[in-house]
Amino acid sequence: MKNTLSILLLLLSISVSAQPGKGRPKRDGIRDRIKAQRVAFITERLALTSEEAQRFWPVYNEFTEQFESIKKRQRDNRSATNNKLAIMSDKEVEKSLADELVAQQQMVDLQRQYQQELLKVISVKKIAMLYKAEHDFKLELLKKMRDSGQRPPPDDDF
Numbered sequence: 001m002k003n004t005l006s007i008l009l010l011l012l013s014i015s016v017s018a019q020p021g022k023g024r025p026k027r028d029g030i031r032d033r034i035k036a037q038r039v040a041f042i043t044e045r046l047a048l049t050s051e052e053a054q055r056f057w058p059v060y061n062e063f064t065e066q067f068e069s070i071k072k073r074q075r076d077n078r079s080a081t082n083n084k085l086a087i088m089s090d091k092e093v094e095k096s097l098a099d100e101l102v103a104q105q106q107m108v109d110l111q112r113q114y115q116q117e118l119l120k121v122i123s124v125k126k127i128a129m130l131y132k133a134e135h136d137f138k139l140e141l142l143k144k145m146r147d148s149g150q151r152p153p154p155d156d157d158f
Contacts, residue, residue, distance in 0.1 A: 038137055045133035046126050055121045063114040067107060074103040 039057070042048075048056055081088070081096040088096070118127050145151070 034141065037141075038134075041137045041140075042130065042133045045136070046122070046129050048122070048126075052122055052126075056118070059114065059117050059121055063110065063117075066110055070103055070106050070110065074100065077103070 042060075043053060046052075046056075077096060077099050081093070085093070115127060118130070122130075
């Protein structure tokens, strides 16, 4: 419990220092705070010990970075297709649809790979708790944003 409390205090201090500064877009500051809140939320929900947290977060962060990269490419592809759909040939649309499936498969493959990596760090039960915590965090964040009148980032990008 003491370890969890110290981790949460550290994360809260990171959250405060992640305020947007000079030359830094406000949106990046918001994303930084959301990420810090997600770390605190997941750490608490999984009841990670300090040893588990030290091993878990590098794996989780690497996974998240790679997953977000795939999602960004997928989002960019969708946007480009939607913007040019009226003038695209059937062949171009077919390629865009194939690219969508490739991105979806890459996400599934990445999830499988990282689930195996996480099993080396935390128990299978904690992995299941992680999935639930991620889902609960998104719901809570969306509710807070809705209540405050803010728009969520595109495509659940948090």
